[in-house]
Amino acid sequence: MAKDMRSWIAQLDEAGLLARITKAVDPRTQMGALLWQARDRALFFENLTGFPGWRCLGQAPGDIDYAALAFECERDEMVPEFVRRSDVLGATRMVSSGPVKERVLIGDAIDITTWPIHQAGIRDGGPFIASGLMIAKNPKNNRRNMSFHRLQLKGPRKTGALLYPRHNWLNFQAYETNGKAMPVAIMIGHHPMYYFAAATTTEYGVDELEIASSLLEEEVELVKCETVDIEVPAHAEIVIEGEILAHVREEEGPFSEFQDYYLAGAGKHPVLQISAVTMRKDAIFKNIQNGAEVEGCVYHKVPMSGQILRRIRTVGGYADIKNVLVLPGIFGVVIQMTPRYHGEAKNVMMAALSGEYHHPKVVIAVDEDVDIFNYADVLWALSTRVNAQEDVVVIPGTKVHAMDPACPQFGTPGSPGWHRVGGKMMIDATKPPTCDPDRRFEFERLYPMGGETVRLEDYLPAGSPPMRKRGTVPARP
Ligand SMILES: Cc1cc2nc3c(=O)[nH]c(=O)nc-3n(C[C@H](O)[C@H](O)[C@H](O)COP(=O)(O)O)c2cc1C
Ligand SMILES: [Mn+2]
Known part of the structure; x- marks a missing residue:
């Protein structure tokens, strides 16, 4: 059927x-x-x-x-x-x-x-x-x-x-x-x-x-x-x-x-x-x-994330891309990856910024230990893993989405020349690459002592309300 x-x-x-x-x-x-x-x-x-x-x-x-x-x-x-x-x-x-x-x-x-x-x-x-x-x-x-x-x-x-x-x-x-x-x-x-x-x-x-x-x-x-x-x-x-x-x-x-x-x-x-x-x-x-x-946005987020994932996993012949998620409003993209070489995340982000879709103008690369479905986790990576003077790059004067009101418009809607021009930004919030294991180790996320076996639910008084998700112990990396 x-x-x-x-x-x-x-x-x-x-x-x-x-x-x-x-x-x-x-x-x-x-x-x-x-x-x-x-x-x-x-x-x-x-x-x-x-x-x-x-x-x-x-x-x-x-x-x-x-x-x-x-x-x-x-x-x-x-x-x-x-x-x-x-x-x-x-x-x-x-x-x-x-x-x-x-x-x-x-x-x-x-x-x-x-x-x-x-x-x-x-x-x-x-x-x-x-x-x-x-x-x-x-x-x-x-x-x-x-x-x-x-x-x-x-x-x-x-x-x-x-x-x-x-x-x-x-x-x-x-x-x-x-x-x-x-x-x-x-x-x-x-x-x-x-x-x-x-x-x-x-x-x-x-x-x-x-x-x-x-x-x-x-x-x-x-x-x-x-x-x-x-x-x-x-x-x-x-x-x-x-x-x-x-x-x-x-x-x-x-x-x-x-x-x-x-x-x-x-x-x-x-x-x-x-x-x-x-x-x-x-x-x-x-x-x-x-x-x-x-x-409306759900219908865009899945194929846009998918088309970007398909595109960037071939950067350099192979890149270790785990997942991609387009952010609300769909001008932003988060890439979850394991960088292997210095500069690799930037190569991947350049590919993500110039794909089939007109929307992406902000792209953030995070490492495999960041939950890209949790925006707080993405912002944590942004604030603890970014050295702004080298990890943030703005490419000025690119063609952006014609319905992005933050950027100046050329032509008018419904006419052949309709478009907008503005900057695109990439932020490398990944850890140092796997080729530099010592530096990468400095960014190992902390993990609570006993976290593999001890569960708070087993210690709370009977009938206590369940813990909110933020308090659960993540899987050990
Ligand atoms: C809910 C929703 C509404 C949309 N509305 C329009 C629209 O009014 N005009 C338009 O050109 N594209 C609209 N789009 C976007 C296009 O359908 C989408 O970008 C599609 O990939 C374009 O197809 P094409 O690549 O074959 O041109 C909308 C998308 C969604 C999910
Ligand atoms: Mn088409």
Whole structure:
């Protein structure tokens, strides 16, 4: 059976990570706050004020701590597991029909203003679909690309579309320079592996549906669209078909974005005109709350960490990289590694700062004895293992993410020249390398006497509350 959003809901439920909300919730005024607060479980809304018959899923996963459930591994293993699964592209297969074709709506039968699209943040320019995975083709070779593009609700068959200058923007440029609209299909609601795949940036021309297949470890079944020449997953909840109009730009934004800010990116953006909708007869809507540490960012953190891990482990032919974790707001990256030579950590960090993604501008290398999922531990390494005059390097005048408000902007959002320029920083907070064992030994972390056998729980009075995690004894290095 194909893995889809319903099998994922069942998996979350079984793991005790799904809360069913039967009390009435207004997506336009209340859902954003509820999703924001649900950091350690997914929410399944069954009663939506103003949207009878609809159900919605959000924060699924809302935190990196339980995103690993989708990969069926431990949290610390998730990024290496992403790399292992996506090392070889998977496959897609055409099928004649599927659940996403249970209802077919064409033209004026469509009214997306009746969908439970939520308003995420107080300054958002209205409700946005943040869960839409847009599939478009390069008209020169017909290769597919799938990526997230926020869609601002603008009418029954119309939305805005923010195409950040990456692959679908390149595709759109290929159509628009010839005066043509870009046909697109947008999928809403599927297994989270589609979301991790859509947030993966790799070489232009690689089909993210094949990445989804490799992450799912099964073939992805596709069906033909009704009004555009595009193939879409047969087991999605909803598919929107339409076109991004040529030479049309309209005010779009602001929107709750990945850095936890609203304004960067707002401006004049392309417009989607909808021609068809296909969906399951009891379709479940997918709402994504975006921000520095909510569901939207989880989808970025795993593939970005994975793509960086894949890239840096080949620096110098081999580097001993243990793990990578992108920080909240996703402009920062922590690399966990065992440096073998003087200067090796800097070589690795340079590679991490200039990969496929535009976001990384601060990279911190720490040693294998630092818990990169514990920001306090990372800051401890930063403050006890850094000699700032040699371990901190700033590279000025690099191209940074166009939605990084800390750096000056060139061009305007929605125009071909849109970008920002600023500094990138690397901080070597590793211990001296293994080739210098005496110096390295000076940084051995202290370990409590008796720590291998003595446990405080066994000495506390019966019925005492459990110790908080910070007090547990780490494994002996
Ligand atoms: C929740 C979420 C929302 C996103 N919104 C947008 C968006 O509005 N516009 C955009 O161009 N990219 C957006 N992205 C980023 C892209 O999907 C992502 O960087 C992807 O790797 C780009 O695909 P590409 O490399 O094929 O161009 C979003 C990502 C996530 C996780
Ligand atoms: Mn792509």
